Amino acid sequence: MNTALIQVEVVIPTQTKYLDLIGSIGERVAHELDGYTGDREALAYQLNLVLTEATANAIKHAHDDDPKNSVRISIQLQENALIIKVYDHGQGFDLAKVPLPDFEHPKESGMGLFLIRSMMDSVTYTRLDDCNVLEIIKYLE
Amino acid sequence: MNLNLEKINGFSVLNILDERIDAHNSGDLKTYLLQLIESGEKNLIIQLQQVRFIDSSGLGALLSGNKHIIAKSGKLALTNIQQQVLSMFELTRLNRVFDIYADLNEAFTDET
Numbered sequence: 119m120n121t122a123l124i125q126v127e128v129v130i131p132t133q134t135k136y137l138d139l140i141g142s143i144g145e146r147v148a149h150e151l152d153g154y155t156g157d158r159e160a161l162a163y164q165l166n167l168v169l170t171e172a173t174a175n176a177i178k179h180a181h182d183d184d185p186k187n188s189v190r191i192s193i194q195l196q197e198n199a200l201i202i203k204v205y206d207h208g209q210g211f212d213l214a215k216v217p218l219p220d221f222e223h224p225k226e227s228g229m230g231l232f233l234i235r236s237m238m239d240s241v242t243y244t245r246l247d248d249c250n251v252l253e254i255i256k257y258l259e
Numbered sequence: 260m261n262l263n264l265e266k267i268n269g270f271s272v273l274n275i276l277d278e279r280i281d282a283h284n285s286g287d288l289k290t291y292l293l294q295l296i297e298s299g300e301k302n303l304i305i306q307l308q309q310v311r312f313i314d315s316s317g318l319g320a321l322l323s324g325n326k327h328i329i330a331k332s333g334k335l336a337l338t339n340i341q342q343q344v345l346s347m348f349e350l351t352r353l354n355r356v357f358d359i360y361a362d363l364n365e366a367f368t369d370e371t
Binding site: 236 | 279281282283312315316318320322343346347350351352353356
């Protein structure tokens with residue numbers, strides 16, 4: 119098991135005004151990566167985007183009527199991979215049933231998961247005892 | 260959302276002054292565009308020079324504006340898109356849906 123070089127854990131209320139904060143953390147992490155040889159600006163944008171989309175999804179699917187609702191986000195940097203986990207307390211969904219966008223007849227919504235999958239290497243969504251977790255992995259080699 | 264609308268050469272030019280369009284402010288943008296189009300706007304250019312980040316909901320708001328203006332026989336063009344933001348249009352193939360120009364002059368020349 120790889121140990122984390124950096125681990126950031128953030129818990130936010132289910133409000134979209136915090137998306138900027140979460141996305142910015144992703145950008146900063148990209149700029150902190152030692153020895154990353156790829157396009158760092160592109161990676162910074164991707165991490166910002168993926169965190170923004172995943173957190174926005176979790177906020178959208180949360181139970182609006184619960185004032186104690188929150189979204190927990192974990193960003194873990196390992197030797198050769200970046201692992202993002204977003205925990206939500208909503209009803210959950212089946213990742214396998216999320217369709218690809220219809221590029222010929224684009225719709226206003228439904229592009230978020232497509233973008234996450236396009237930019238990252240692995241995406242899973244798992245039901246845990248008391249919450250769901252969207253796990254996103256980006257390999258850095 | 261910080262927006263500024265001006266008339267140039269008979270076009271309405273909407274400058275988006277926020278650096279970031281995400282699920283927090285894209286609803287405002289969508290509503291604003293719909294009101295503008297409902298009020299009869301037919302030649303709209305949106306300047307994205309200040310925008311360094313857009314998410315899927317932001318793309319959705321622009322797409323909504325584009326659909327509505329086309330339904331009213333109008334045109335919507337986008338200009339001055341930053342590279343990373345442009346890559347979002349390319350990834351979602353929305354660069355084939357929108358009229359995208361490098362700058363205002365190019366948009367004026369082509370759209371008239």
